[in-house]
Amino acid sequence: MLTGFLLLPLAGSIMTLFVPEHRKTEARWIALFFSTLAFILALVIYVAYDSTAGGMQFVDSTNWIQTDVVTLGFGLGVDGLSAPMVLLLGLLGVVSVLVSWKIDEKPGQYFAWLLLLESAIAGVFLSLDLIQFFLFWELELLPMFMLISRWGTGRKLYSATKFLIYTLAGSALMLAGFLLLGAAGGSFDIQKLTESPVTETVLPMSVVFWAIMLAFLVKLPVVPVHTWLPDAHTDAPTAVSVMLAGVLLKMGGYGILRIAIPLMPDAALQSQDILAGLAGLSIIWGGVITLRQTDLKRLIAYSSVSHMGYVLLGVSAMGAVGFSGAALQMFTHGTITGLLFVMVGYFYDRTHTRQISEMSGLIHHLPKGGIIMIFAGLASLGLPGLSGFVAELTVFLGAFESHPIATTMGIIGVVLSSGYILWMVQRVLHGPADPKWEHLRDSTSWPEWTAIVALIIPIVLFGIYPAILAEIVETGLQQVSGIVTVLEGGI
Numbered sequence: 001m002l003t004g005f006l007l008l009p010l011a012g013s014i015m016t017l018f019v020p021e022h023r024k025t026e027a028r029w030i031a032l033f034f035s036t037l038a039f040i041l042a043l044v045i046y047v048a049y050d051s052t053a054g055g056m057q058f059v060d061s062t063n064w065i066q067t068d069v070v071t072l073g074f075g076l077g078v079d080g081l082s083a084p085m086v087l088l089l090g091l092l093g094v095v096s097v098l099v100s101w102k103i104d105e106k107p108g109q110y111f112a113w114l115l116l117l118e119s120a121i122a123g124v125f126l127s128l129d130l131i132q133f134f135l136f137w138e139l140e141l142l143p144m145f146m147l148i149s150r151w152g153t154g155r156k157l158y159s160a161t162k163f164l165i166y167t168l169a170g171s172a173l174m175l176a177g178f179l180l181l182g183a184a185g186g187s188f189d190i191q192k193l194t195e196s197p198v199t200e201t202v203l204p205m206s207v208v209f210w211a212i213m214l215a216f217l218v219k220l221p222v223v224p225v226h227t228w229l230p231d232a233h234t235d236a237p238t239a240v241s242v243m244l245a246g247v248l249l250k251m252g253g254y255g256i257l258r259i260a261i262p263l264m265p266d267a268a269l270q271s272q273d274i275l276a277g278l279a280g281l282s283i284i285w286g287g288v289i290t291l292r293q294t295d296l297k298r299l300i301a302y303s304s305v306s307h308m309g310y311v312l313l314g315v316s317a318m319g320a321v322g323f324s325g326a327a328l329q330m331f332t333h334g335t336i337t338g339l340l341f342v343m344v345g346y347f348y349d350r351t352h353t354r355q356i357s358e359m360s361g362l363i364h365h366l367p368k369g370g371i372i373m374i375f376a377g378l379a380s381l382g383l384p385g386l387s388g389f390v391a392e393l394t395v396f397l398g399a400f401e402s403h404p405i406a407t408t409m410g411i412i413g414v415v416l417s418s419g420y421i422l423w424m425v426q427r428v429l430h431g432p433a434d435p436k437w438e439h440l441r442d443s444t445s446w447p448e449w450t451a452i453v454a455l456i457i458p459i460v461l462f463g464i465y466p467a468i469l470a471e472i473v474e475t476g477l478q479q480v481s482g483i484v485t486v487l488e489g490g491i
Contacts, residue, residue, distance in 0.1 A: 001045060002076040003060045003085065004038040004147065006122045008038040013115035018292060028101055031111035033054040035093040035118065042090030046197070049083045051475040056191065061128065072188060075128030080476020081327060084469060085125045085247070085254055088334045091454060094120040096239035098451035099342055102349070103151070110151055117143035117243060121144040123354050124251050130188040131260070134171070137215075137251070139165055140337055144240070144248070152235040157233040166228040170215030177212035179262060194262040194479065206481040209267035220252030220308045222282040233301035238345030241297070245304050245341055246334040253311040253330045257323060261315070262480040265487050269318055272402070275318035280409035282309030287416030291423070296347070296354045299424060301339045303380065306413055307333050313403070313410050314395040320474070320481035322398030327473045328391035332462065336388055339455040342371065346448065347428070350440050356427050362434035377421040379459050382414055386463035390470075419482040 019027040049057055061075035078086060096114060100358050103110050120143065123136030141164055149160035182188040184201040201208055218225045227368055229249075229303025233241050261268045286306030293299035307329070314326030346369050363370030379386040382393075385449065392414065400407040443449065 001041065001059045001060075001294075002078060005038055005041045005045065005090070006076065006119060006126060008034050008041065009115040009118040009122065011117065013112045016108045016115065017112035021106060021108060024104065024107045025112050028097070030099075031092070031097045031115060034115060035090075035097045038118065038122075039090035040156035042086045045078055045081050046087040046472075048050050049078065049080070049087065049472060049473045050323075054478060055079060056128070056477045064129075064132075064336060066138070071133050071179060073129045074132055076126040076188070077128045077191075078126060080472045080474065080478075081254070081257055082125045082332045083476070084327065085250060086122070088250070088331055089118065089121055089125065090094050091458070092242055092334065092338055093455055094118045095342065095451045098240050098447040098454075099242065099345060100237070100239040101445070101447040103152065110147070113143040113146050113150075114239060114243075117147070121243075121251065122248050125254060128190050130182060130190060130193075130259070132188075133255075134175055134178055137174070138171060140248070140251075142459045144244070147240045148232060148236045151237045152238075152240070154235040155231070156235040159228075159235040161425040162228045163232045166218050166225065167215075168216040170225075173211040174215035177208045178207050188258065190263070194483075195261055197265055197483070199266070203472065205264055206270065209260065209264045209271065209422070211254040212264075213271075215258070216252040216255040216260060217278070217312075218252070219255070220249060220312065221305065222278050222312055223285045223305065226286075226305045229305060230298050230301040233304075233341075234295060234298050238341060238348075241301075241341040241344075242338045245301075249304060249308055250330045250334060253264040253315070253326060256312075256315055257327065257477065257480065260455055262483055265480075265483045269484065269487055272316050272318050274311055276399070276403040276406040279309045280403075280406040281317055282306065282312065283410050283413035284416070287413045287420065290420045291416065293420075294323045294356055294361070296424070296428065297341070297344050298354075298357055299356070299420065300337065300344060303420065304333070304337055306417065307337070307380075309413065310392055310395050310410060313399050313406055317395075317402050318397040318461070319398055319402070320485075321394060321475065321478045322402075323481055324470060324473050325391060325394030325396075325398045327395055327477065328366050328466070328470060331469060331473075332387040332391040332459070334452060335455050335458045336379045336386075337454065339372075339459065340380060342448075342451055343373045343376055343456065346452075347373075347441065351437065356424065359428045361433045362437060362440070363427070363429040364444050368442040370429045372456075374425055375456070375459075377425050381418045381421045387459050387461075387466070388463075390463060390466040394470075415462070467486065 029443040056077035059077040063075040065072040102165040127133040290302040314322040382388045
């Protein structure tokens with residue numbers, strides 16, 4: 001089942017690549033067909049996962065490279081932590097295809113890269129081997145670079161290259177850390193290393209921990225290694241921004257919860273105050289910088305820096321509630337910010353500008369789009385009844401006792417997010433109707449509205465009834481929470 005989820009987008013990628021350039025409609029439908037199949041399979045995996053049993057389920061594994069020294073495995077598995085990420089990836093995969101329906105320049109190649117990106121990210125979320133995890137982590141770079149540099153706007157080559165350099169720099173350190181852990185533990189199997197964490201390597205464990213953590217912090221990203229994100233978002237196509245904000249950033253948080261903490265719990269506990277400080281800094285700095293943005297897309301990009309700080313804040317608490325809050329924040333941010341970027345693309349397609357100062361009074365001419373934008377903004381600032389509120393509240397509950405100052409900074413971040421979201425809504429949508437936008441009309445395109453509705457549903461559903469997400473997440477984090485609790489008891 002998991003192998004199918006991994007290979008379906010890849011199969012679609014290969015098929016769209018060979019579609020003749022003049023048969024553009026066929027490329028779109030092939031991409032939609034395979035991404036939809038992958039989403040249906042992701043939904044089946046999520047629903048079929050037995051949260052009462054817990055642990056890794058639907059495991060597909062085989063020995064890939066076997067020597068007398070070490071064995072490298074190819075293993076796929078899903079638990080309560082990865083199942084929501086798989087569901088999120090499947091959903092955003094469909095959304096990204098739908099919002100790319102108007103792509104007219106070499107659509108076959110475009111959708112091939114987009115589906116390859118989905119397959120690579122799936123490999124990250126499903127991998128049960130460190131080296132396999134690293135290979136999929138690196139594979140994601142190629143389609144992202146091509147999509148931004150080829151179909152982006154503005155300084156697209158600069159932004160794509162900057163993204164590549166930042167990620168490669170972090171990945172080099174991550175690979176070194178993985179090799180040290182595998183050599184010391186005699187295995188690269190994530191489950192085995194979690195059950196029997198390595199206590200020493202040729203380098204101090206704190207050095208290994210931070211080498212691996214740096215790669216995850218770059219991808220998350222946190223201040224001060226965040227500057228690649230606004231550039232990448234600003235110049236990327238709408239679908240790429242959706243995938244970037246929705247699931248690529250989550251690879252960093254997922255790596256922390258899957259690898260960094262359970263494999264090196266002692267070093268993680270010793271570093272929790274530093275992580276809390278970085279979280280608070282990211283929340284406040286991201287929020288303040290967001291207030292200064294004049295480009296709508298760049299504003300939402302910087303808001304992601306702030307919101308990813310909540311993920312790190314939950315992680316720094318080193319407790320079950322904080323971990324759950326971090327995982328919930330990753331999922332809810334993916335859907336909410338995905339919707340925000342879809343709406344930015346919605347307005348840009350009609351106004352051909354992202355400058356906030358030029359977009360006043362749009363709700364008079366685009367009432368449906370304006371209402372959806374307000375909805376997405378309210379979800380982003382954490383309005384009760386929508387999914388963002390549940391995630392942030394859980395983070396605060398988990399982190400306050402251990403890190404009251406950082407948690408207070410997080411609460412201030414909520415105030416800042418209310419400021420920049422409401423200010424953005426007021427400047428873009430309200431005010432007197434501008435005569436230059438009189439010709440604008442709301443979209444009647446079914447791909448666009450299907451994508452919008454598909455993102456609204458989980459925002460409302462998990463906001464009203466978060467238990468269907470929270471229960472499975474808690475199950476997935478029981479093991480890592482147990483490891484940390486035991487260590488804390490021994491201190």
